[in-house]
Amino acid sequence: xxxxxxxxxxxxxxxxxxxxxxxxTRLAILLTALVLAATTQTGCMTRSIREVVWDDGHxxxxxRSQKKGTTTIARGxxxxxxxxxxxxxxxxxxxxxxxxxxxxxxxIPTDLLYPLGDEINKALSLASPDQEVVVQAVxxxxxxxxxxxxxxTSLLLFVKDDLLYIQVSRIDWEIQPRRQDRLPExxxxxxxxxxxxxxxxxxxxxxxxxxxxxxxxxxxxxxxxTRRTVSxxxxxxxxxxxxxxxxTFFEPTPSITDPLTPExxxxxxxxxxxxxxxNVTEAExxxxxxxxxxxxxxxx
Numbered sequence: 001x002x003x004x005x006x007x008x009x010x011x012x013x014x015x016x017x018x019x020x021x022x023x024x025t026r027l028a029i030l031l032t033a034l035v036l037a038a039t040t041q042t043g044c045m046t047r048s049i050r051e052v053v054w055d056d057g058h059x060x061x062x063x064r065s066q067k068k069g070t071t072t073i074a075r076g077x078x079x080x081x082x083x084x085x086x087x088x089x090x091x092x093x094x095x096x097x098x099x100x101x102x103x104x105x106x107x108i109p110t111d112l113l114y115p116l117g118d119e120i121n122k123a124l125s126l127a128s129p130d131q132e133v134v135v136q137a138v139x140x141x142x143x144x145x146x147x148x149x150x151x152x153t154s155l156l157l158f159v160k161d162d163l164l165y166i167q168v169s170r171i172d173w174e175i176q177p178r179r180q181d182r183l184p185e186x187x188x189x190x191x192x193x194x195x196x197x198x199x200x201x202x203x204x205x206x207x208x209x210x211x212x213x214x215x216x217x218x219x220x221x222x223x224x225x226t227r228r229t230v231s232x233x234x235x236x237x238x239x240x241x242x243x244x245x246x247x248t249f250f251e252p253t254p255s256i257t258d259p260l261t262p263e264x265x266x267x268x269x270x271x272x273x274x275x276x277x278x279n280v281t282e283a284e285x286x287x288x289x290x291x292x293x294x295x296x297x298x299x300x
Contacts, residue, residue: 049067049072051063059138060135061122061136062134062136065131073130075131077127077158079158080124082121083120085114085117087117087215087221089118089226090117090223091213091215094203095108095168096198097197104198112137116135120133132156132157133155134156134185138153149174152170154173155186163214165206165210165213167188168209169192196208199211201217
């Protein structure tokens with residue numbers, strides 16, 4: 001039974017007790033102001049816009065531009081541009097690098113040369129003057145013949161003033177399992193590895209990991225660093241010395257019709273030893289071997 005003179009009252013909710021109705025109104029106004037401020041700030045931020053042009057399930061090539069608000073930032077690249085796939089492959093094959101005090105070696109893994117040459121050509125032909133080409137090239141290698149290991153080579157490319165700029169940010173960088181779905185991209189001025197590129201003919205250093213390439217130069221017309229065997233295997237010549245070499249690849253080895261003399265056999269054995277010790281380049285080895293087989297032992 002309710003007592004005379006008492007009035008019915010709705011039960012108090014806990015948040016009404018803690019904050020009060022006026023506090024909730026002020027909080028709603030504050031949240032609205034924060035949302036508006038965040039929206040305004042976002043309009044002033046620079047963000048990357050990506051367009052995938054190639055994805056084979058592991059490797060990717062992207063076209064990347066920058067936007068500030070709704071406005072695309074002008075980059076002034078000479079895009080679109082067409083560089084023949086074979087020419088691009090020859091350019092990539094001539095890029096060498098050195099890791100700290102190590103020897104000179106190719107920067108781009110051999111098995112990636114032709115796929116990248118073809119797909120980079122397509123990307124540059126599709127790129128706008130505001131888009132740079134980002135390459136995430138992945139290759140697989142077996143460890144102990146059982147366990148798969150995945151390695152990333154990442155590039156950044158663009159063409160400006162008739163020069164092809166190639167930044168090689170990562171070379172055979174081992175991908176940890178947790179990062180296989182989030183591969184890092186190459187960015188101008190970022191150097192995640194300590195290697196240094198070694199410029200070849202028609203190339204100059206823009207910085208220690210970026211080359212400016214005269215991509216129209218005749219040297220890139222022919223495969224001076226690679227050739228395919230009859231079976232289709234890709235062979236590659238490495239530069240073992242600091243001096244740049246002539247642009248010929250393997251000279252045809254003379255056919256042997258007469259038995260080799262003891263002097264020729266001894267000279268061939270000495271040459272093989274010099275090759276194993278790294279005292280001659282592949283070009284020097286091939287040229288000297290041809291001389292020995294032709295009986296020209298007196299020539300240097």
